[in-house]
Amino acid sequence: DQQVKQNSPSLSVQEGRISILNCDYTNSMFDYFLWYKKYPAEGPTFLISISSIKDKNEDGRFTVFLNKSAKHLSLHIVPSQPGDSAVYFCAASASTFNAGNMLTFGGGTRLMVKP
Amino acid sequence: DAMVIQNPRYQVTQFGKPVTLSCSQTLNHNVMYWYQQKSSQAPKLLFHYYDKDFNNEADTPDNFQSRRPNTSFCFLDIRSPGLGDAAMYLCATSKRLGGKNIQYFGAGTRLSVL
Numbered sequence: 001d002q003q004v005k006q007n008s009p010s011l012s013v014q015e016g017r018i019s020i021l022n023c024d025y026t027n028s029m030f031d032y033f034l035w036y037k038k039y040p041a042e043g044p045t046f047l048i049s050i051s052s053i054k055d056k057n058e059d060g061r062f063t064v065f066l067n068k069s070a071k072h073l074s075l076h077i078v079p080s081q082p083g084d085s086a087v088y089f090c091a092a093s094a095s096t097f098n099a100g101n102m103l104t105f106g107g108g109t110r111l112m113v114k115p
Numbered sequence: 116d117a118m119v120i121q122n123p124r125y126q127v128t129q130f131g132k133p134v135t136l137s138c139s140q141t142l143n144h145n146v147m148y149w150y151q152q153k154s155s156q157a158p159k160l161l162f163h164y165y166d167k168d169f170n171n172e173a174d175t176p177d178n179f180q181s182r183r184p185n186t187s188f189c190f191l192d193i194r195s196p197g198l199g200d201a202a203m204y205l206c207a208t209s210k211r212l213g214g215k216n217i218q219y220f221g222a223g224t225r226l227s228v229l
Binding site for chain 2: 034042
């Protein structure tokens with residue numbers, strides 16, 4: 001049972017345009033959400049996060065939006081650059097879990113930004 | 116400046132031959148994690164240490180063990196690797212459990228089993 005889903009395995013965008021990566025979750029206990037970026041042969045790198053008390057968090061070209069009622073979050077990259085080409089993982093955690101908020105990852109979306 | 120360092124980056128072992136993967140961190144974080152990632156799937160948590168307290172995920176095979184001799188180092192031991200254990204193994208750290216938990220990952224060790 002996948003609690004965090006990224007339904008688009010890949011996304012292709014033109015340089016300078018907006019990239020929108022989507023993520024859905026099913027567990028209403030999740031209260032913290034993160035996006036990681038992964039280049040080939042490297043480990044995931046933390047990108048941006050959002051707490052469930054917010055609906056938007058912005059960091060430079062990256063903005064994450066959270067819609068709790070829809071259990072949906074999205075990552076916007078504006079403007080997209082070729083160096084943004086990577087696999088993006090959405091992850092969620094629940095601070096109330098007894099084990100102490102382990103991360104649950106989605107399956108990833110491969111973003112390709114064309115020059 | 117690498118903060119979570121995994122060695123080796125690539126490891127080849129034979130079916131059934133024990134192998135050890137290592138992870139070190141310069142962040143002085145309390146928590147260290149081991150994940151398994153196959154192909155383009157989501158990373159799957161195997162276990163984690165909070166200081167010296169070891170926590171095994173329920174579905175982690177007994178074939179996988181871990182050691183954390185000190186704050187900085189953590190090892191993943193695969194006692195009898197099978198072909199199905201070929202994967203990328205990721206080490207991660209976080210300052211603590213609870214609250215907002217950002218995990219920082221190493222570059223991973225890609226394990227091949229012949």
